[in-house]
Amino acid sequence: MSMIHLAADYGWGPSSLLLMLIITIIVATAGFFIVMATTRMKRKQTFASKTRVHPERYWAIGVAAVLVWLWINSYPWMPPVAFSAVNPAREHVQTVDITAGQWFWLMNVEGQSPLKPGTSPHITLVAGQPVKFVAHSVDVNHGFGLMKGSTDSAMLLQMQVVPKLDNIFYYTFKEPGTYFVRCLEYCGYAHPYMTSTITVLPATPGAATAAGAAAA
Amino acid sequence: MLVEDQNRYPQEPPQLPQYDISPELKKLTLMFIGVMLINFLIAGSLAIGMRIIQTDVPVIKVDGVSQNVLFYALLTAHGQVMFFGVVSLNTMWFGYYAMSKWGRKPLSGMRWAKASFWTMESAVILILLSGLSGFGAGWYNLMPLTFLPGRPAESWGGVAATAFLVADVLVGVALTIFCVVILVTALRGKLPVGTERFGSRHEDKPTEKKDEEHEQDLEHTHMEDLPASVRWVSLLGINGWFTKKWREITPAVPIVVVASFVTALVQIVANPGLFAQLAQGFASIQNPIAASNWLLTKDAWWFFAHPIVYFPLLIFLGAMYFFAPRYGKEKVPFNKWNYRPWPFYFIFSVLVFSHHVFMDIPNPIWLQQVAQTASLGIVWPSSLTIFTALLFTWRSQISWNITTRFFFAGIAGWAFGGFQGNQLALWGTDVYLHNTMSLPGHIHLMLLVGPLLMAFGVLYAILPDLTKKHLSKTLGEIHFWLTIFGGFGLALVFTVIGTEGAIRREADMPAAFHWAMPWLLFFALSVGIAQFVFVYNFIKTLRRKPTRSEVLEYDDLHNEPTGTVISKAGGYIKRSDDWQIR
Numbered sequence: 110m111s112m113i114h115l116a117a118d119y120g121w122g123p124s125s126l127l128l129m130l131i132i133t134i135i136v137a138t139a140g141f142f143i144v145m146a147t148t149r150m151k152r153k154q155t156f157a158s159k160t161r162v163h164p165e166r167y168w169a170i171g172v173a174a175v176l177v178w179l180w181i182n183s184y185p186w187m188p189p190v191a192f193s194a195v196n197p198a199r200e201h202v203q204t205v206d207i208t209a210g211q212w213f214w215l216m217n218v219e220g221q222s223p224l225k226p227g228t229s230p231h232i233t234l235v236a237g238q239p240v241k242f243v244a245h246s247v248d249v250n251h252g253f254g255l256m257k258g259s260t261d262s263a264m265l266l267q268m269q270v271v272p273k274l275d276n277i278f279y280y281t282f283k284e285p286g287t288y289f290v291r292c293l294e295y296c297g298y299a300h301p302y303m304t305s306t307i308t309v310l311p312a313t314p315g316a317a318t319a320a321g322a323a324a325a
Numbered sequence: 326m327l328v329e330d331q332n333r334y335p336q337e338p339p340q341l342p343q344y345d346i347s348p349e350l351k352k353l354t355l356m357f358i359g360v361m362l363i364n365f366l367i368a369g370s371l372a373i374g375m376r377i378i379q380t381d382v383p384v385i386k387v388d389g390v391s392q393n394v395l396f397y398a399l400l401t402a403h404g405q406v407m408f409f410g411v412v413s414l415n416t417m418w419f420g421y422y423a424m425s426k427w428g429r430k431p432l433s434g435m436r437w438a439k440a441s442f443w444t445m446e447s448a449v450i451l452i453l454l455s456g457l458s459g460f461g462a463g464w465y466n467l468m469p470l471t472f473l474p475g476r477p478a479e480s481w482g483g484v485a486a487t488a489f490l491v492a493d494v495l496v497g498v499a500l501t502i503f504c505v506v507i508l509v510t511a512l513r514g515k516l517p518v519g520t521e522r523f524g525s526r527h528e529d530k531p532t533e534k535k536d537e538e539h540e541q542d543l544e545h546t547h548m549e550d551l552p553a554s555v556r557w558v559s560l561l562g563i564n565g566w567f568t569k570k571w572r573e574i575t576p577a578v579p580i581v582v583v584a585s586f587v588t589a590l591v592q593i594v595a596n597p598g599l600f601a602q603l604a605q606g607f608a609s610i611q612n613p614i615a616a617s618n619w620l621l622t623k624d625a626w627w628f629f630a631h632p633i634v635y636f637p638l639l640i641f642l643g644a645m646y647f648f649a650p651r652y653g654k655e656k657v658p659f660n661k662w663n664y665r666p667w668p669f670y671f672i673f674s675v676l677v678f679s680h681h682v683f684m685d686i687p688n689p690i691w692l693q694q695v696a697q698t699a700s701l702g703i704v705w706p707s708s709l710t711i712f713t714a715l716l717f718t719w720r721s722q723i724s725w726n727i728t729t730r731f732f733f734a735g736i737a738g739w740a741f742g743g744f745q746g747n748q749l750a751l752w753g754t755d756v757y758l759h760n761t762m763s764l765p766g767h768i769h770l771m772l773l774v775g776p777l778l779m780a781f782g783v784l785y786a787i788l789p790d791l792t793k794k795h796l797s798k799t800l801g802e803i804h805f806w807l808t809i810f811g812g813f814g815l816a817l818v819f820t821v822i823g824t825e826g827a828i829r830r831e832a833d834m835p836a837a838f839h840w841a842m843p844w845l846l847f848f849a850l851s852v853g854i855a856q857f858v859f860v861y862n863f864i865k866t867l868r869r870k871p872t873r874s875e876v877l878e879y880d881d882l883h884n885e886p887t888g889t890v891i892s893k894a895g896g897y898i899k900r901s902d903d904w905q906i907r
Contacts, residue, residue: 116753123757126748127824133744134817140715141737147720154720156655165662165712172708176701179751186753187697189690211475249470250619252684252760256826263826264757269684271620272469276686293760295463295830297475298393302833 113194113239113281115266116186123263192279195239202279203234207244209251209270211297214290214305231305236282237312243277244270251303252293253278257286267293285311341790342517342579344429350421351791353439355867357418358784360446362860364410367453369853371403376846379834389833394480396832397461401489402453404464409496410449412637412772415780417441417503420585420640422787424510427581427647429517429548433509441502448495451488458485463830465630466493468606468622472613483610490606497599497629500636504593511560511586515548518559518576551576560586561671565664572661580663584643587667591632591639591674598628598678624682624692631678634771638739639670641779642710645732648786649714652729653721662713666706673703683755693752700750704743711740727801731782734809738774738816742767745820760830763823766816773852774812781808781859788863794871800862804855811851818844 116122184190195202204219216232234240244253251270256262265288268278282288292303346354378396425432432438459481462471466489474480551559555576558564562583564575605622646663676699679692714736723729745767748754758764781804789795818841823829827838834842 115756116751117757121754123824123826126754126757127821130745130748130820130824134741137737137740137744141733144715144718145725145733148718148723148725150720152720153722156650156653156660156717156721159716159719160660160662164716165660165709168712169662169665169705169709172705176704179747180698180701183697183751183753186751187690187693188686188752188756191753211473248614249473250467250623254760254828263824264761266756267684267759268686269682271623271685271687273618274620274687278686291828293828294467295397296470297473298390298397298461298480298832299475301393301828301831 112237112283113191113279114185115188115191115280116183117265119186121183121186188278195241195279197241201238203238203240205232205234205240205242207242207253207270208247209244209253209292209303210247211249212292212299212303214253214292214303216290216305216307231307233308233310234282235312236285236309239279239281241277241279242268243275244268245275246270246272248272249296250294251296254291254293255280255307256289256291257284258289262289269294282309285309341787342427342429344426346422346425347431347435349435350425350432350438353435353442354418354422355791357414357421357442358863360442361411361414361418362856362863364406364414364449365856366853366860368403368406368411369849369856371399371406371456373846373849373853374399375403376842376849378832380842380846382846390479393832394459394461397463397830398456398459398481399461400830401461401464401466402456405452405492406449407772408464408633409445409452409499412777412780413496413500413633414445415777416588416637416640417445417499419644419780419783420503420507420588423581423640423644424507424585427517427579427585428510430510430514432506433513434506437502437506441499441506444495444502445499448492448499451492451495455481455485455489455492458482458488460485460489462486462489465626466602466606467626468602468619469609469613471606472609487610490603493599493603497596497603500592500633501596504589504596507585507589508593511582511589512553512556515550516556516559516578516582518547518549518551518578549576559583561590562587562664562667565661566668577664580646581640581643583664583667584640584646587671588636588639591671592636594675595629595632595678598625598630601625602629620682620685620687623685624679624688627678627681629678631681632674634768635670635674637772637780638776639674641735641776641783644783645710645714645736645779648728648782649717649723649732652726653717653723655717655721662709666709669702669706673699673706677703680750680752680755683752684759697750697752700746704747704750707739707743711736711743726785727798727805728782728786730805731778731785734805735775735778735782738770738778738809738813739776741813741816742770742775745770758823760828761823762819762827762829765829766818766820766823769812769816769819774809774816778808778812781805788866792867794866794869794875796866797862800858804859804862807851807855807858811848811853811855814848815845815852818848 112118117125206217206219208215218232218234221232242253244251250272252267253270253276254267255265257265266278266280268276270276286309288307288309290305290307292300294300296303375396378392378399421432421438461481462474471486471489472483477483559576559578560583564572564577567575602622602625605618605625676695679688679696680700682688683693683696714732717723718733745763749758749763749767785796785801822838822841825838827834827841
């Protein structure tokens with residue numbers, strides 16, 4: 110069974126990003142203060158003498174190298190590259206059809222009975238199997254955002270839901286549980302309340318059947 | 326009667342070019358500054374309103390739906406007035422001033438410059454009026470939300486939406502006029518230039534020696550009507566990349582002129598994106614559902630709207646390159662690395678737009694990859710500029726006055742915003758950060774505590790040149806400390822809650838983030854109070870009579886310009902002016 114690996118799976122998830130940012134800002138702040146402190150030194154240096162060893166040249170080369178490294182390293186996380194791990198011909202892909210509108214989510218899993226009007230708007234999926242989210246909007250631009258845990262936890266994935274287009278994102282749920290869907294793109298005054306949930310069952314034999322029964 | 330007052334920032338000469346801009350341009354510059362400050366206070370007040378709503382402070386008492394509608398109207402007006410009524414006006418006044426002052430000639434099209442002022446301010450007024458009518462589609466106006474607010478009776482109607490669109494048309498017109506005036510002024514007629522081998526080209530003493538006298542000889546300047554190809558090479562800073570042999574003979578224009586030119590060129594390339602978005606908007610008023618391609622409309626908007634973020638930045642980077650070494654008392658501070666970033670600023674500013682649409686999966690992959698490449702690419706010239714600023718400062722004789730402090734803080738804020746920008750620039754990591762409060766954190770670092778701080782630094786430096794009076798030092802210090810305290814606090818709290826999962830543009834913030842709301846209000850109030858202090862300082866200084874020392878000082882400056890006299894050959898007095906490329 111193929112797994113879709115996004116940046117978080119390579120250690121570049123939200124917590125890591127925040128930690129990296131905090132460390133960088135602390136180091137940079139210290140650097141700025143050190144530079145300021147050197148202006149109090151008695152022995153000054155002219156600009157010409159500072160540039161005799163060509164520091165800008167080495168800085169430029171170093172920064173360029175880091176940026177190229179970042180680009181190359183991040184290539185596998187680019188969504189189309191990450192999605193290419195899925196081979197629909199060889200494995201079962203759970204397809205979720207999402208309709209977004211002001212201000213609701215209507216989600217249906219292919220192969221399961223469509224949700225009846227008035228039922229609680231959530232679907233049931235299986236962990237460990239790739240999921241193909243296909244979203245379209247009936248009115249304005251929405252944003253499909255998925256979070257683990259409560260509605261205020263960090264992001265797992267997101268995509269824009271642009272009107273008149275099929276907006277597709279592949280994802281593999283690694284753990285069972287209840288996941289929360291929020292609209293991430295401001296779509297009118299009730300935008301904060303445009304939410305839903307997805308229940309993910311453990312990956313066991315018959316789990317797909319159980320998911321279908323739960324949906325019915 | 327002249328009033329003595331010791332509590333003023335002394336004139337530490339930034340050694341502005343010895344060219345007096347016209348009284349008409351001085352008046353226009355002061356008008357721009359005054360109106361920009363008023364817009365800043367208004368837009369800031371709108372932001373305070375947003376903070377009050379999210380903190381549940383019982384100042385604004387409205388029910389749930391009306392509170393949300395109000396929040397989004399405030400959000401829309403705040404964003405647009407800040408972008409166009411504040412930071413764009415900042416760029417416009419300094420662009421006109423700098424092109425004339427450093428270009429040592431009058432603007433080509435003074436009447437058009439005035440027209441751009443009135444057009445932009447009319448746009449700002451119309452934006453505020455549409456906000457009063459409840460228009461709240463967001464400052465970036467993501468169509469078709471403009472026409473489909475959900476429930477028009479409770480939010481906004483067609484009139485408010487149309488007024489907003491008309492306002493944005495005026496914004497586009499004003500920006501285009503500005504760009505054309507700057508470009509024409511730069512491309513037509515003479516420009517001040519200098520080269521290392523100026524002496525031998527113009528039959529002065531040959532400059533073969535490598536001693537101090539040779540150093541002085543390097544600092545020649547004269548006005549020259551450059552051929553078109555050379556002019557473009559110089560104005561884009563491309564000659565910074567030439568080999569030493571060619572660099573020594575290719576004319577170099579002042580770095581501030583390069584910055585103004587690149588700013589205007591980037592924006593004039595980007596402006597059609599705004600007009601394309603608006604054209605689609607007007608075409609869709611009657612039937613937004615039937616309209617064609619909203620993805621393309623979004624892409625067109627961001628083609629305009631990322632450059633508009635660099636519009637307030639680039640020109641003040643040019644100012645930093647000029648002022649920082651002067652306050653560090655350097656004689657010949659500029660080198661090729663001052664000019665080298667500028668061609669890349671131009672290229673990447675134009676290409677970088679579509680990282681705003683990384684989450685639009687239907688966009689072609691090649692576009693997304695160009696976006697990621699350009700987003701990382703723009704880090705390169707930016708990091709060079711920051712490094713050069715730090716290099717100017719390291720063990721220098723720089724005096725920490727209000728201008729240098731604002732510049733240094735602005736460079737730091739911009740750098741922090743850039744670190745965050747690196748994470749947003751990668752398609753894979755942007756998945757976790759887009760549309761969270763990390764983005765308001767990023768934009769407030771990039772704008773509020775970035776170029777806006779640099780703009781204040783420039784204001785403190787040149788207001789004496791415009792008004793022949795100094796601002797109050799004590800009030801300046803209060804302005805500085807409160808602004809950076811509030812600005813950095815605001816941006817960093819936004820960033821922290823964003824990475825924890827707080828979504829942006831949420832009128833009703835989830836309970837887990839309520840802890841941050843009072844802090845955001847506190848920091849926003851700090852910034853707001855600081856600007857009132859500055860406005861008070863500005864008005865008080867304009868209205869008072871000059872002191873005796875100020876009168877003598879400006880008379881002296883006027884009669885004896887700074888800079889060493891190099892020669893008086895041919896009736897032209899050559900003075901040192903250290904903006905040539907070494």
